[in-house]
Amino acid sequence: MTDLQIIPVTDKHGENDFIELPYRLYQDDPAWVPPLRSDVRELLNRKKNPFFDHARMQLFLAKRGSKVVGRISAHIDDLALAQPPEQGMGPGVGNFGMLEVEDEAAAHALIHAAEEWLRGHGMSRALGPLSLSIWDEPGLLTKGQDHSPTVMMGHHKASYERWVESAGYRPVKQLSTWELDIAQDFPPLIDRIIQSGERSSRIHVRKVDKSKFDEEAGIILNILNDAWSDNWGYVPLTDREIAYAGKKLKPIVKEDLIRIAEVEGRPVAFMMTLPDLNEPLKGMNGSLWPFNWAKLLLWLRNPRVRTMRVPLMGVLKEYQGTRLASQLAFMMIEYIRRASVAHYGATRGEIGWILDDNQGMIAIADAIESRVNRVYTVYEKAL
Structure with missing residues (x-):
């Protein structure tokens, strides 16, 4: 575990590693629906996705040796910062999202890296996961891993709930599908x-x-x-x-x-x-x-x-x-x-x-x- 490294994504090679990780982690999960890689790449494209007209983002990878074992995004939405605090967003609120990871140690290291990036940009509260905005795939799946999500909804491993909460996070809102x-x-x-x-x-x-x-x-x-x-x-x-x-x-x-x-x-x-x-x-x-x-x-x-x-x-x-x-x-x-x-x-x-x-x-x-x-x-x- 001591050889774990957290690396900011700074080039296309790192972005490719970031995109490819879930296809390995979920390859044996019958409920997972692989998104089109082109759609994920466009979501992250600062020139094509208008979310970035008012938002900043940093992607991180977790590696052990040459193997990618996790990923996370940290991002700040200026429009969210302007919202009333009583509605969940507001001044000082940054976000993390797109968390995919092999184990708890890597999850904690990635979350810590996202927090440090948000703190370095003046944020005082982390809210997530949002991947990337509230209009994309909000929330961590905490019930329903036994069947596939529908269009525009996310899918996550059941273990993520415990790992996020053990990193000091508390539930603030639940979103349900019926x-x-x-x-x-x-x-x-x-x-x-x-x-x-x-x-x-x-x-x-x-x-x-x-x-x-x-x-x-x-x-x-x-x-x-x-x-x-x-x-x-x-x-x-x-x-x-x-x-x-x-x-x-x-x-x-x-x-x-x-x-x-x-x-x-x-x-x-x-x-x-x-x-x-x-x-x-x-x-x-x-x-x-x-x-x-x-x-x-x-x-x-x-x-x-x-x-x-x-x-x-x-x-x-x-x-x-x-x-x-x-x-x-x-x-x-x-x-x-x-x-x-x-x-x-x-x-x-x-x-x-x-x-x-x-x-x-x-x-x-x-x-x-x-x-x-x-x-x-x-x-x-x-x-």
């Missing part, structure tokens, strides 16, 4: 609420129009920024981040899986659902070559999946906590459920992540008979 059987109709009470909404002349729930992609994305992001602005961990998305996310997601956006709810002609709520891209990616080992690109292209044209994931849902703050907000949510969920089953062969849905204090969304998840299947924990430590 799964449900979407092949079955919802309970009669939910059907009555939906039918009542359908009879109202004030309410209109529509599909998005991909021919007006930028306009529709703007409507959704305006609702999102209003709906989520008081949430724990919220950091506003910049215009460049919105455009970047739209470009990345456009290939898997299907009009009948994203709904906008209007009240008297005004957009007030939305629900975004994505076919689980992890299903075709799971057997590709992180590469589109030599023929996986053709397989993925065919899948994108006509995705047939078991699972649909709802990564984002929001209602304007002025309607939150009202019966109308719940009614709109149930209507959007039901319309997307029908389309998911009829057009894509889906039988399973996953909602989330949902914050542990979001009582409104938890109540909706309970009402449609879903259950928690994965929990991600965010930790903090004073520096």
Whole structure:
């Protein structure tokens, strides 16, 4: 153990080692879904990823001799620093993320290196893991290692929880995903609420129009920024981040899986659902070559999946906590459920992540008979 070295990543060779490590650590884990290496490389690319317009980062590797045994990122988001402290971020809060490691000694050494880098940049509190922002893959998986994550969700070894906590971190927030059987109709009470909404002349729930992609994305992001602005961990998305996310997601956006709810002609709520891209990616080992690109292209044209994931849902703050907000949510969920089953062969849905204090969304998840299947924990430590 004495030959352990922590090395800052300063070149492409080190970045390659950083990217490649999980493919070895998880090679025997049937639940892991290897991400496309090109996607990971782009996530870390300071010129391509607009996160770095307002963020700084340092990557670290742990080595024993010539063998890479761990990795971690340390990063500071200037937009997060400007948020109210009572919402989890705020002045002095830096982040760590992308932790992958073979053993506890290496984990502690890596976490210490990340803390020292954050402390050297004036930070007084470490919050993580965030890989890289709250909008990417937040939290450490602490429940649900026995099954594969859905698109845009992380997967971690169960041992990491103990190693992070033994490094002095305490849980500060839990984010849960909820799964449900979407092949079955919802309970009669939910059907009555939906039918009542359908009879109202004030309410209109529509599909998005991909021919007006930028306009529709703007409507959704305006609702999102209003709906989520008081949430724990919220950091506003910049215009460049919105455009970047739209470009990345456009290939898997299907009009009948994203709904906008209007009240008297005004957009007030939305629900975004994505076919689980992890299903075709799971057997590709992180590469589109030599023929996986053709397989993925065919899948994108006509995705047939078991699972649909709802990564984002929001209602304007002025309607939150009202019966109308719940009614709109149930209507959007039901319309997307029908389309998911009829057009894509889906039988399973996953909602989330949902914050542990979001009582409104938890109540909706309970009402449609879903259950928690994965929990991600965010930790903090004073520096």
